[in-house]
Amino acid sequence: MSIRKGRSVTISDVAEAAGVSRAAVSKVIRDAYGVSPGMRARVQSAIEQLGYRPSVAARALRGSSYRLGLEVPHVNARFMTQIMTGAKQAVSGTPYQVILAPADGPEYSTLESLADGLVDGIIAVSPLVDPAWLEDLAGRIPVVMLGRHDTPSGYDTVIGDDRTGTRAIMRHLFDLGHRRIAHLTEPEPVTAPGTGTPHAIRLQVYRECMAEAGLGDLVQVARRHDDSEPARQAAAELVARHDRPTAIVAGHDDIALDALAAVAAAGLRDRVAVVGYDNTDLAEHPLIDLTSVDQQGVEMGAEAATMLLERLQGRIEPRHYVATTHLHVRGSSVRPTSDRAETGGRDQLE
Amino acid sequence: MSIRKGRSVTISDVAEAAGVSRAAVSKVIRDAYGVSPGMRARVQSAIEQLGYRPSVAARALRGSSYRLGLEVPHVNARFMTQIMTGAKQAVSGTPYQVILAPADGPEYSTLESLADGLVDGIIAVSPLVDPAWLEDLAGRIPVVMLGRHDTPSGYDTVIGDDRTGTRAIMRHLFDLGHRRIAHLTEPEPVTAPGTGTPHAIRLQVYRECMAEAGLGDLVQVARRHDDSEPARQAAAELVARHDRPTAIVAGHDDIALDALAAVAAAGLRDRVAVVGYDNTDLAEHPLIDLTSVDQQGVEMGAEAATMLLERLQGRIEPRHYVATTHLHVRGSSVRPTSDRAETGGRDQLE
DNA sequence: ATGAAAGCGCTAACAA
DNA sequence: TTGTTAGCGCTTTCAT
Numbered sequence: 001m002s003i004r005k006g007r008s009v010t011i012s013d014v015a016e017a018a019g020v021s022r023a024a025v026s027k028v029i030r031d032a033y034g035v036s037p038g039m040r041a042r043v044q045s046a047i048e049q050l051g052y053r054p055s056v057a058a059r060a061l062r063g064s065s066y067r068l069g070l071e072v073p074h075v076n077a078r079f080m081t082q083i084m085t086g087a088k089q090a091v092s093g094t095p096y097q098v099i100l101a102p103a104d105g106p107e108y109s110t111l112e113s114l115a116d117g118l119v120d121g122i123i124a125v126s127p128l129v130d131p132a133w134l135e136d137l138a139g140r141i142p143v144v145m146l147g148r149h150d151t152p153s154g155y156d157t158v159i160g161d162d163r164t165g166t167r168a169i170m171r172h173l174f175d176l177g178h179r180r181i182a183h184l185t186e187p188e189p190v191t192a193p194g195t196g197t198p199h200a201i202r203l204q205v206y207r208e209c210m211a212e213a214g215l216g217d218l219v220q221v222a223r224r225h226d227d228s229e230p231a232r233q234a235a236a237e238l239v240a241r242h243d244r245p246t247a248i249v250a251g252h253d254d255i256a257l258d259a260l261a262a263v264a265a266a267g268l269r270d271r272v273a274v275v276g277y278d279n280t281d282l283a284e285h286p287l288i289d290l291t292s293v294d295q296q297g298v299e300m301g302a303e304a305a306t307m308l309l310e311r312l313q314g315r316i317e318p319r320h321y322v323a324t325t326h327l328h329v330r331g332s333s334v335r336p337t338s339d340r341a342e343t344g345g346r347d348q349l350e
Numbered sequence: 351m352s353i354r355k356g357r358s359v360t361i362s363d364v365a366e367a368a369g370v371s372r373a374a375v376s377k378v379i380r381d382a383y384g385v386s387p388g389m390r391a392r393v394q395s396a397i398e399q400l401g402y403r404p405s406v407a408a409r410a411l412r413g414s415s416y417r418l419g420l421e422v423p424h425v426n427a428r429f430m431t432q433i434m435t436g437a438k439q440a441v442s443g444t445p446y447q448v449i450l451a452p453a454d455g456p457e458y459s460t461l462e463s464l465a466d467g468l469v470d471g472i473i474a475v476s477p478l479v480d481p482a483w484l485e486d487l488a489g490r491i492p493v494v495m496l497g498r499h500d501t502p503s504g505y506d507t508v509i510g511d512d513r514t515g516t517r518a519i520m521r522h523l524f525d526l527g528h529r530r531i532a533h534l535t536e537p538e539p540v541t542a543p544g545t546g547t548p549h550a551i552r553l554q555v556y557r558e559c560m561a562e563a564g565l566g567d568l569v570q571v572a573r574r575h576d577d578s579e580p581a582r583q584a585a586a587e588l589v590a591r592h593d594r595p596t597a598i599v600a601g602h603d604d605i606a607l608d609a610l611a612a613v614a615a616a617g618l619r620d621r622v623a624v625v626g627y628d629n630t631d632l633a634e635h636p637l638i639d640l641t642s643v644d645q646q647g648v649e650m651g652a653e654a655a656t657m658l659l660e661r662l663q664g665r666i667e668p669r670h671y672v673a674t675t676h677l678h679v680r681g682s683s684v685r686p687t688s689d690r691a692e693t694g695g696r697d698q699l700e
Numbered sequence: 701a702t703g704a705a706a707g708c709g710c711t712a713a714c715a716a
Numbered sequence: 717t718t719g720t721t722a723g724c725g726c727t728t729t730c731a732t
Binding site for chain 1: 708709710711712
């Protein structure tokens with residue numbers, strides 16, 4: 001009769017029902033040291049009987065909320081699915097849960113709102129936030145950043161090997177005979193040199209590879225016009241040019257999808273190659289059939305969550321993890337064909 | 351000098367800095383009644399100076415966390431993107447934030463973990479949880495359920511007009527001349543009659559339409575073998591049958607994508623029509639070009655969030671919102687062709 | 701209009 | 717091993 005209508009059952013109710021102290025109940029629910037089997041049993045059964053669930057708010061106020069926050073830049077970024085899957089996988093079996101906070105706007109405020117005591121630790125994909133600000137944030141709450149090529153001291157990082165991945169793409173396209181290769185990527189800010197974002201690296205490596213192949217004058221960089229706008233328009237403009245590229249290297253699969261759309265709409269599906277990055281689940285769809293670099297998104301997510309748990313257990317020194325990449329060649333890697341059929345279409349007959 | 355290293359600034363720090371009471375600061379940050387302009391100004395500037403951010407945990411313990419939880423069954427369900435977008439839209443301008451909790455397993459525990467004081471209200475897509483259990487949950491925390499065709503008294507619902515949407519699909523296919531129409535949907539539990547899930551309704555209406563058209567004996571229902579497994583395998587089996595359907599009505603776009611994959615892999619792209627549901631962003635991709643029913647996912651998400659806010663402001667009586675549907679006809683709606691080219695392929699030449 | 705004080709549910713010292 | 721006690725940071729009566 002201690003449960004008043006409308007009020008949820010608290011630790012005191014359990015303690016009373018089990019005839020023990022609240023501290024004892026607290027220890028049981030946290031699996032803490034110093035409880036006799038007998039007491040544990042009595043408390044457990046009282047918990048079951050009353051349907052007790054500890055208040056996250058109260059726990060958070062005093063210690064941990066047992067929640068990890070995953071901040072992602074957009075609700076619909078397909079890559080984040082892999083990250084989330086990995087993170088959930090990594091925390092399964094621990095008392096921790098993962099919650100997702102899509103930014104779709106200023107990342108600072110999303111991150112802060114997570115840090116406001118909602119979660120015990122943060123995994124974030126925020127390429128543009130200031131490193132110093134992050135160090136500060138990391139001083140208040142454990143942080144693991146995804147996709148940052150810096151080596152900060154206050155927080156951990158998990159990245160893919162963008163250099164190797166991009167080189168694999170370029171070599172693949174060169175091998176196919178492509179020379180006029182364009183790069184379709186994110187708006188300026190995300191790709192500015194020195195920012196250390198994956199997209200900045202990919203752009204830089206693209207340039208390097210073109211230069212090394214003596215194709216520096218064929219470099220073409222196109223961008224999504226606006227952040228959170230599809231890249232379709234930019235891709236359409238790219239393929240409409242008189243010096244149309246024979247291959248488009250997209251910054252990631254979502255952009256590649258838009259490139260494929262533009263290429264298909266222009267009826268150039270077998271004349272313009274498209275390569276993506278992330279190897280999201282759609283890449284292998286037979287109608288998409290997109291060549292893409294797998295950078296082990298699930299593993300990255302799992303690693304990030306694991307690192308966070310380590311920090312929550314006391315690790316102080318930073319860790320920086322680099323995931324390996326693997327190029328998946330698919331149908332979108334068409335060979336170049338000469339525009340003016342002067343070679344008699346030999347390439348196509350092969 | 352009141353800010354000790356490593357400790358975040360609290361309401362007391364602000365109060366002290368502004369030379370007022372903590373209660374006063376509390377009122378200011380909540381925009382509550384009873385603060386003079388002068389005091390408000392002083393407090394505001396103290397907040398700015400110290401970079402004060404209220405602790406969500408402490409607020410939640412005492413009142414509200416100003417967080418709304420959105421529970422979705424899977425991380426990668428494309429439809430949830432629309433819901434989330436709408437929900438974020440609806441709370442923008444309010445002090446509330448939306449956080450996402452993907453279930454990918456037992457929904458009960460995900461919902462409870464949200465209800466454990468993390469959020470002030472819950473929006474959930476959980477077709478299978480017990481209505482009585484939900485009523486109980488709703489007694490402790492405001493709840494809006496998406497995609498439940500019941501009319502509960504304790505919580506609100508937001509649904510699409512599955513009946514009309516499915517009828518539109520069937521009529522469309524009949525008009526194209528299809529008779530052998532199959533339905534590819536979720537595993538048994540989600541589509542069992544009487545559950546009132548959208549998929550149960552869609553299945554039922556599919557059967558009704560077939561029967562009304564005198565095609566009851568051509569009814570073919572196929573399912574994803576396992577929950578959280580792609581429907582590709584089931585779709586492949588469907589198109590490999592000797593009595594292969596000329597059209598496949600998919601339970602939603604994700605399933606339709608798998609159906610398209612199987613159809614494409616079998617080289618039947620222009621012989622088997624595929625129709626989806628939800629009109630997710632991929633449907634309009636030229637390489638997918640999927641006919642699909644738009645059920646206003648963004649609007650549903652916005653409506654759900656708005657209802658939740660209403661409840662937080664005191665509404666008690668339940669509301670039930672039904673979104674309208676609109677069929678988008680695209681290239682995947684091919685006409686039927688007779689298998690044994692006895693009609694001389696007239697349909698194709700047309 | 702403002703402040704004092706109690707307490708939300710829990711955990712972490714410390715005592716017993 | 718178990719219980720007592722003092723807060724965590726905030727909101728909310730209730731005085732003033």
